[in-house]
Amino acid sequence: MVADYMKAELSVEQRVDDLVSRMTLKEKVGQLNQHMYGWDAYRRSGQDIELTDKFKEQVAFGGGMGALYGLFRADPWSAVTHDNGIPTRLNGKAANAIQRYVREHTRLGIPVLLSEECPHGHQALDSTLLPVNLAVGSTWNPALAERAYSYVASEIRGRGAHLGLVSALDILIEPRWGRAEECYGEDPFLAAQFAQAVVRGLQGDGEKDLRSNSRVAAVLKHLCAQGAALGGHNAGPANIGERELREIHLPAARIGVAAGAKGLMAAYNEIDGVPCHANSRLLQGILRDEWQFDGIVMADGGAVDRLLALAGDYEAAAAMALQAGVDLSLWDKAYTTLEAAVERGLVDMEKVDRSVRRVLQLKFELGLFEQPYVDEALSVSAVGTEQAKAANLQLARESSVLLRNENSILPLSAKQRRIAVIGPNADHVYNQLGDYTSIQLPGTCTTVLQGIRQMAPVGTEIVYARGCGIRDMREDGFAEAIEAVTHADVAVLVLGGSSARDFGDQFDNNGAIIMGRDHAGEMDCGEGVDLADLRLGGVQEKLVEQLAATGTPIAAIVIAGRPHALEAIERHCNALVYATYPGPEGGRALAEILFGQVNPSGKLSVSLPRSSSQLPVYYNQKNQGRSRPYVDMTEQPLYPFGFGLSYTEFDCELESVSARQISAQQLERGESIKLVVRVTNKGQRFGAETVQLYIQAVGSPITRRVRELKGFRKLELQPGEQASVEFELSKEEVAIWNQEMMFKVEPCELTVFAGGSSLAPEVCKIKVSP
Numbered sequence: 001m002v003a004d005y006m007k008a009e010l011s012v013e014q015r016v017d018d019l020v021s022r023m024t025l026k027e028k029v030g031q032l033n034q035h036m037y038g039w040d041a042y043r044r045s046g047q048d049i050e051l052t053d054k055f056k057e058q059v060a061f062g063g064g065m066g067a068l069y070g071l072f073r074a075d076p077w078s079a080v081t082h083d084n085g086i087p088t089r090l091n092g093k094a095a096n097a098i099q100r101y102v103r104e105h106t107r108l109g110i111p112v113l114l115s116e117e118c119p120h121g122h123q124a125l126d127s128t129l130l131p132v133n134l135a136v137g138s139t140w141n142p143a144l145a146e147r148a149y150s151y152v153a154s155e156i157r158g159r160g161a162h163l164g165l166v167s168a169l170d171i172l173i174e175p176r177w178g179r180a181e182e183c184y185g186e187d188p189f190l191a192a193q194f195a196q197a198v199v200r201g202l203q204g205d206g207e208k209d210l211r212s213n214s215r216v217a218a219v220l221k222h223l224c225a226q227g228a229a230l231g232g233h234n235a236g237p238a239n240i241g242e243r244e245l246r247e248i249h250l251p252a253a254r255i256g257v258a259a260g261a262k263g264l265m266a267a268y269n270e271i272d273g274v275p276c277h278a279n280s281r282l283l284q285g286i287l288r289d290e291w292q293f294d295g296i297v298m299a300d301g302g303a304v305d306r307l308l309a310l311a312g313d314y315e316a317a318a319a320m321a322l323q324a325g326v327d328l329s330l331w332d333k334a335y336t337t338l339e340a341a342v343e344r345g346l347v348d349m350e351k352v353d354r355s356v357r358r359v360l361q362l363k364f365e366l367g368l369f370e371q372p373y374v375d376e377a378l379s380v381s382a383v384g385t386e387q388a389k390a391a392n393l394q395l396a397r398e399s400s401v402l403l404r405n406e407n408s409i410l411p412l413s414a415k416q417r418r419i420a421v422i423g424p425n426a427d428h429v430y431n432q433l434g435d436y437t438s439i440q441l442p443g444t445c446t447t448v449l450q451g452i453r454q455m456a457p458v459g460t461e462i463v464y465a466r467g468c469g470i471r472d473m474r475e476d477g478f479a480e481a482i483e484a485v486t487h488a489d490v491a492v493l494v495l496g497g498s499s500a501r502d503f504g505d506q507f508d509n510n511g512a513i514i515m516g517r518d519h520a521g522e523m524d525c526g527e528g529v530d531l532a533d534l535r536l537g538g539v540q541e542k543l544v545e546q547l548a549a550t551g552t553p554i555a556a557i558v559i560a561g562r563p564h565a566l567e568a569i570e571r572h573c574n575a576l577v578y579a580t581y582p583g584p585e586g587g588r589a590l591a592e593i594l595f596g597q598v599n600p601s602g603k604l605s606v607s608l609p610r611s612s613s614q615l616p617v618y619y620n621q622k623n624q625g626r627s628r629p630y631v632d633m634t635e636q637p638l639y640p641f642g643f644g645l646s647y648t649e650f651d652c653e654l655e656s657v658s659a660r661q662i663s664a665q666q667l668e669r670g671e672s673i674k675l676v677v678r679v680t681n682k683g684q685r686f687g688a689e690t691v692q693l694y695i696q697a698v699g700s701p702i703t704r705r706v707r708e709l710k711g712f713r714k715l716e717l718q719p720g721e722q723a724s725v726e727f728e729l730s731k732e733e734v735a736i737w738n739q740e741m742m743f744k745v746e747p748c749e750l751t752v753f754a755g756g757s758s759l760a761p762e763v764c765k766i767k768v769s770p
Contacts, residue, residue: 005369010226012364016357025349028339028356030062032322034115034298039078042086049086049094051101061336064106066328066359067113068098072124072159074439076501080125081683087580088126088159088383092376095160099372102320110360111368115163115219115298118202118437119182120583121392122155122164126441129387132434132561133167133194133401135580137184137605138644140690142197142713148395149201151388154214158382160374162366163263164202164216165298168195168769169224169252170267172563172606173618174205178529181434181499181561181581183227185605186618186641188248189709192255195220206260211367213378219263219298220256223287224275225249226267233529234512235268242703245271246737251541254291262362268303278310282558296327296358299612301510304332318545319346322658327355331510373617388558389585396582396589398688401602402645404576409553411596411647412490414457420488421464422547423447423495424522424540425559430500431470432559434581435526436511437501442717445584448494448557451591463488467547470498470522471537478546486550493547495540495569497560499526500579525561534565535611541568548572557590567610567638578604578639596647601688601714603644603757607637619758620705623696642692642709642757648683650720652691652755654763655724661767664745672730673766677754679725681717690714692760693727694753700746701739707758727754734768 004010004018020028041055059065072091072637074080086094095114103109116122120136121129128151130136136145155166167182171191184191202218209215225245229236240249253264266283267276276282277299279328287293304326307317318334319341328336341347363369412419425431425447426721429440439719446454453462467481468474485491502521506514523529524537535541536558545568555575558564559582570576577600579590592598609617610633619641629635655676662673679691693711697704711727729752735745747770753760 008370013360015364016360019108019110019360020353020356023356024063025339025342025352027063027108030064030108031066031356031359032328032352033335033339034067034069035336036068036330037078037331038068039073039080040097041068041071044084044086046665047087049090051097056101058330059102061670064108065112067115067163069115069330070117071095071098071114071161072116074125075123075437076503076505077507079503082125083439087565091159091379092374096373096376100116103372111372113365114161114164115165116161116560117436118152118156118164118166119542120434121152121686123436123438124159126383127155127438127443128152128384128432129438129440129584130392131395131583132181132581133184134172134181134561134605135582136395137190137194138602139395139398139400140190140582140603140712141398142193143748144391144394144398145194146201148199148388148391151385151391153202153216154382156216156496157213158374158378160379162216162368163219165219165221165265166198166202167222168198168220168256169222170227171249171252173228174232174246174530175534175563175606175609175615175618176612177227177229178234178525178531179527180563183527185708186607187605187620188251191252191607192710195252195256196259199261201258203260203262207365210365211446213375214382217262217362217366219265220253220261221265221268222300223253223264223282224267225271226269229269234528234530237270240271240511243737246533250286255291256350257291262365264293264295265298265300265562266303267398268300268306275307275310275319277326278307278324280324288325294358294361296362297325298328299326299330299332301330302332304329304334307334315341315346317342322347322351322355327358332501357403369719374710392583395586396585397592397598399580399582399602400590400593400600401578401604402600403578403639403643404570404573405645406574409490409574410555410594412555412594416489417459418461418463418488419452419456420484420491420552421452421462422467422485422491422492423493424466424469426464426466426494426498428500431496431498431686432581432586433500433583434561435499435501440584446587448587448590451587452492453592454588454712455591455597457594468539468543471524472522473538475539475542478543481543482546482550485547485552488552491547491552491554493544493554493556493573494557494559495536495544495769496558497524497537497564498522499529499561501526532612534563534609535568536564536566542570544569555594559586563608565609565611565638570638578608581597585639599647599685599691600644601646603642603690604639605641607641608639610638611633620702623706643759646687646689648681648685648687650689650756651680651682652677652760654754657766660764661769663769664747667731667734667745667768670731672728675727675729675752675764677719677725677727677763678722679715680722681719684719686716686718689714689715689756691725691754691759694758694760695729695733696747696751696753699748700736702736706737707753709758729766
């Protein structure tokens with residue numbers, strides 16, 4: 001007789017009820033564990049893949065397995081390469097072997113969730129690698145991000161995996177933090193739009209899409225406030241109150257949940273003394289009770305074990321996390337002791353069943369009980385498609401931000417017959433890819449030097465000299481660089497930072513690199529790589545100064561993973577482009593911009609400081625009603641949030657506003673004010689402008705921010721063309737967390753700004769009456 005949980009015609013709830021009723025405590029604990037690294041589950045012998053005893057022992061431990069992490073992961077930490085990893089053509093076969101073993105060697109045959117990292121594309125062999133999130137945020141184009149992530153989903157599901165772990169929730173308040181590149185920016189509204197886009201891209205539209213062979217369940221990370229780490233230290237405490245939490249750090253998660261995200265990952269940090277993995281107010285009160293989230297909460301790698309400092313032993317740590325709302329472990333020992341924790345009375349069976357139900361529900365929603373196996377031909381056809389490559393290239397183009405263009409030195413012209421290309425990031429593939437990057441085969445990426453050689457007009461001479469390193473203090477390359485620039489018509493300097501890992505590096509048990517002042521490598525960004533000083537590393541500033549002394553015009557490109565303080569080099573550069581790790585197509589995209597084949601349209605998703613001493617410099621600080629300048633420098637950033645130049649000029653002006661006054665009650669009832677902004681391309685070139693809408697409120701019962709982003713729209717215009725963009729101010733945009741911590745519209749006066757950056761001019765005032 002077929003068990004009810006295997007009957008597809010029954011509801012998911014009925015099937016979960018039946019399955020849970022049949023499970024032993026051991027089997028339930030097995031479903032809550034994601035204990036082993038996926039690369040330890042197989043052994044490659046020639047062109048064959050074998051399951052290891054370690055994998056079989058883990059299945060036996062729990063009478064099954066909740067999830068297996070990183071079966072296809074390939075990078076320096078996992079030490080998986082094309083030589084010892086699972087070839088793409090065998091991905092489906094390997095995934096099916098995992099499912100087949102569990103199905104045939106456990107009592108209930110519950111399929112395994114295969115979870116994979118996709119921080120900026122799937123972290124696997126031959127995968128599509130996207131620009132990092134901070135770059136994607138600078139496109140201000142969520143629709144493009146959604147399309148790109150749909151291709152990532154196809155690759156992951158085509159290989160046989162089901163969960164995509166993607167950074168989408170961290171807000172970049174502290175740019176010294178090494179994981180800055182994983183944030184979409186410093187603004188909660190902007191980040192929320194991209195979080196929503198990622199969920200739609202990965203999951204599609206509804207449960208039917210989730211069961212398809214081209215979608216995966218999104219696990220958004222991290223919940224929350226890691227971007228406000230004290231001192232910029234990785235996993236440092238976030239010393240913030242509930243209002244700051246709700247205004248800045250929770251909107252992206254809330255919108256991601258509303259978009260249907262099936263999973264969230266808790267964060268390493270604490271908030272006001274409570275670790276996120278033990279924070280029931282966050283994981284239950286807000287996430288479950290307020291937002292009605294019904295997916296899974298996954299632990300971050302080894303994070304539950306870090307609760308030993310509070311709990312005292314592994315069983316108590318596991319009980320603490322489970323009670324707080326963590327459903328599925330990641331590599332920790334603590335959750336392997338849950339059976340003992342129940343027997344000791346540290347956590348009751350009700351809490352175990354609660355989390356087991358969530359894990360099983362997701363497996364049913366993914367259709368794994370009906371189809372645990374993948375078509376083994378899909379891995380080849382789904383990976384590395386031309387459509388994915390085209391979307392990737394477009395992300396790189398739109399993420400590049402033109403900050404300075406003195407005397408219109410860019411785009412470069414055919415008259416510049418000799419171009420000197422200088423700098424540590426000019427011809428180093430991995431320095432433009434970011435942290436948590438999969439192994440790349442030769443010829444699959446384009447560096448800036450390669451892109452320039454490909455795009456330069458026929459007859460142009462390209463001379464290259466590295467000049468210096470990222471952190472290296474040696475100057476032995478200066479003479480060659482100076483010689484090249486002295487005899488050139490223009491110099492293209494490609495500077496910046498690096499998150500490039502090396503197979504010889506030391507890693508923590510969660511994959512973070514172990515760094516110190518004496519580390520000999522060039523990394524200055526990435527998880528575990530925090531900076532105190534945001535100036536460019538090594539002798540890069542000195543190199544720029546000496547090259548500028550030649551008198552040759554300089555166009556500088558900064559490729560990095562975080563905001564750097566560029567005041568020392570900006571004064572020497574005629575043009576300046578900021579390209580947060582633009583990915584494998586970044587070299588081509590930047591060359592297209594240099595030669596005018598593409599008009600730059602990127603806008604900064606984070607403010608660029610003049611100095612680390614200014615921090616914080618994020619644009620939406622609290623409004624004190626007066627300026628607060630320093631004695632020794634301005635308090636203003638070098639370049640503000642939302643800023644970015646074009647090879648053409650745009651003008652924005654208010655076309656209409658539906659009302660100049662509205663009551664708080666009207667907004668609470670669902671009414672809104674509509675504003676129309678007219679945008680004109682006043683220049684001579686086709687281009688794209690991002691129109692941004694900000695508000696500033698006075699007269700509220702709490703301190704408001706200097707400006708708050710409430711809408712944006714990116715649009716393309718031909719020379720002389722005009723277009724109208726409509727924005728709406730409703731309760732969602734106007735309400736605040738008031739003194740009683742209620743999300744309500746309060747009487748105030750709004751000043752509205754619209755234009756091409758966070759310094760956009762005022763366009764109108766709106767009174768919100770009682």
